[in-house]
Amino acid sequence: MLRFNIIRKFTTSIISRNDQNYLSSTVYALSTAPARSAIGVIRITGPASESIFTKLTGSVKLPKHRVSTVRKIYDFSNDNKVLLDECLVLYFKSPFSYTGEDLLELHVHGGVAVINKTMQTIAKLHTSIAPVRLAEPGEFSKRAFQNQRFDLTEVEGINTLIHAETEMQRVSALSSMKGDTNLLFNEWRERILKNIALLTTVIDFGEDHDIEEVNNLFDNVNLDIKKLETEIENYLFKIKRSQILLDGIKVTLIGPPNAGKSSLLNILAQDDKAIVSSIAGTTRDAMEVPLDVGGYKIIVGDTAGIRESQDIIEQEGIKRAKKKSLESDINILILPADDLNTEKEFLSHAIELIRNTDKEYIVIINKSDLIISNDKDDILEKLSKQLNISKDRFSFISCTNNEGIEKLIQNLTKRFKMVTFSDKEDPITISNRAKEILSNDVLFGFQEFYKFREMDDIVMASEGLKSSVDGIGKITGEAIGIEEILGVVFSKFCIGK
Template identity: 50%
Template sequence: MSRCGRDASWLRGIRHSSHLSTIYALSTHMSRAAIGVIRVSGPQSLYVLSQLTRARSPPRPRYAAVKKLYSPQSQQLLDEALVLFFENPKSYTAEDLVELHVHGGTAVIQAVLKAIGALHTAESPIRYAEAGEFSRRAFSNGRFDLTEIEGIRELIDAETESARVAAVNSATGSNKLLFHEWRERLVNDVGMLTAIIDFAEDTEIEDIEKIYSKVNEDITKLESEIETYLARGERSELLLKGIKVILLGPPNAGKSSILNKLARTEAAIVSDIAGTTRDVINVPLNIKGYKVVVGDTAGIRDTSKADKIEAEGIKRAKDLSEKGDLVLVILPVDDLELDAELKQHIDELRSNKDVVVVLNKCDLLQEPESELIKRLSSELKLDPESFIAVSCLTELGLEELSESLVQKFKQISLTENNDPIVVTSRVRDILLYDVLFGMSEFKKFKDLDDVVIATDSLQQSIEGIGKITGETVGVEEVLGVVFSNFCVGK
């Protein structure tokens, strides 16, 4: 211990034996950057800070201070850093937590990490954190529940604005409040059923029927709410994985040009030679905050006019459009003699797919746009609102196309009137196989007039919600899954 450390009376009693390790880690990337943030959490956090800064007085919680950092072993100056101390329980982990904002050079970071690690003793363990360990401690200390922890992970992984909005709802506790509300309603229902079991002999039959009816009504409403929640989550998942947009049209319609305009780069080869695109080209894009995967496909025409390779490309284009979330049909206004094969495929798609027709090369249009749309709307049996005229040459209509796509994305993801939500596979499975299953079992045994098993079935639903939030016995088996994808330092 340094001379300054021995003289600092405020440190007396801070360094003590603890079964709980103090952990530390770099919470930013180990790469050349302006700053690197190192976190230290646990009972020895203040001791670590005192040894690195030679502090003579305790730090003021939640106030930033610039401090010189020294190696406790060699007394060598390591860096000058911005230092923050968060006193328990008002920290991310609900433990004493120190943040060191050092200069982002790898040599600086490595030197500070080495100095912290050298303070480890058997009596006062100080070790490098495991992946997700800071968040796991936050959960264990009641700082967050599992839905908030999963939301934090999704927030870190969010690549687009829509994904960020979805993750924020979980990370800030919106999902937690919803699950708590569902649990309270279930507990209330179980309480009423328990009253039937305990006092059935002293209760009128009519009163028992009223209780049964009220509980059944509430369970039916809960089932509907949970099913709606799962449907929203399934659609919102598209925002994380990417909405699949498929470009269809005849050869040389300008599909690749449209793709390049949406991508704002040369993502596909553009040529006036028909059949340039022979296979599917998938390009991930960010369109106004939405993650989109655009599939540029081979032009669809009579396969008897195509060679073997192009014919296979046409087949793949049709197959892919059946699997897409949204189909953009690109038609050139200078050549609107639509192939029968393309018209038939559009007719097949419109019954179960969102189809938008993009009239490309509108700078060459020889008739009023409204008349053209009216004629094609009748021919293709599509709503006139499904048509958008654009020009890749003059960029006319491209902004309108982007705005129209955003509206389609909102419809597809069920986020027109609600923010997107994140429902992880873990939460989805518990809602399906514990919570909803328990409710269906309740109804089955209620109809058999077995109130005891009907009540036990709802207990399974209650325990399922406890698994989701982490507020139940036996939750250990899910913790490894939840935290396994966190980075070290979080």
């Protein structure tokens, strides 16, 4: 913790040199959407927060910590007392606030005019002694980091949580925001440091160890680094799977013409996203629609019906349909119950998809409302032979009366869990910056250790591990030179965060 505090002080001194007023300034920003709403929240943080409260309210009494009060706020400039609004005021005393500084929140009425006038009035309170300025993107969170309220993995988790669109994206962001990621990375860091310490004892007191002792120590360090490497590689694999939650699971509807792909898309979207017609070949191009299904963000692709065609435009649509299905995470193969003469072109491609073990697939038979129950066994018998899969892989639906749709969504949700590994544990996510550092710095440092171990160069092997430690420091914010990282991290935040 001492080292961490020293580094934070070093970081602060750098920022102060770049901008003398950076940490002494009081900053403000609108933290809610800049549009008409019921409430607009204006946040103010910094040493002049209490002064701004008294100047806006005309009160000589300081606000109470974490106690909400209803106050009238005024513009006292030009010797006039102009009422701005009657609003809810919240005050958080340093260090018990989001930023670690005095922090004031004004919950004003959400009219654009009210918000603009209040912001303009705050700007007028700037003085050379107590500078007040508009906050930069992510500055509230940056100050929270500088005041040791959070580490970088936590503030990046907060940003991911803000941008979460679905329930599973929310869950995946929580691990970083709660500090779980920081605990894991610090555990890895401590293990690497212990191994560096062992190597350092040999470097400093090598004459006290015989060759066999040195080799045994080297072997023990090598064994522990191998275990750690496996853990980090497995972690990166989980991250890759969980990343699908943020990007959206790619689901492609594939089938012969007039099978009901566009109808199913409209049902999943609960909107008329695609043109539906009884004329075969209506869909000529692939279209994508982002949806929330079962708490998962998915990107559903509707494609052209696959069949043999002499139409040049339709041929291009079929080509794109095949390409999209090969890039998809899950393919929904749709077959029409009223036409079992499956197109050879589609049949060939469907078998290719089914044999691809990297792809999840679901096979559904649409238009079940047009057949009687006694015919279902005959249909299953024929199609299972054509596709060479068991009968239990098929399910019947009807886009006309919604038969089987609920069961299909349940099946899809089950597949979503499998694709993202969220069926085994809660999904996790870290920033692209952190992923690159794990691969390019931490794991690279391990490779350097292995290389120099083979050369019996204990000094350089130790240096390789030090680069791994520095890599973890870059992720959590415990690295010298962190000012270069901060701009990348906080530039992605909204102004009021």
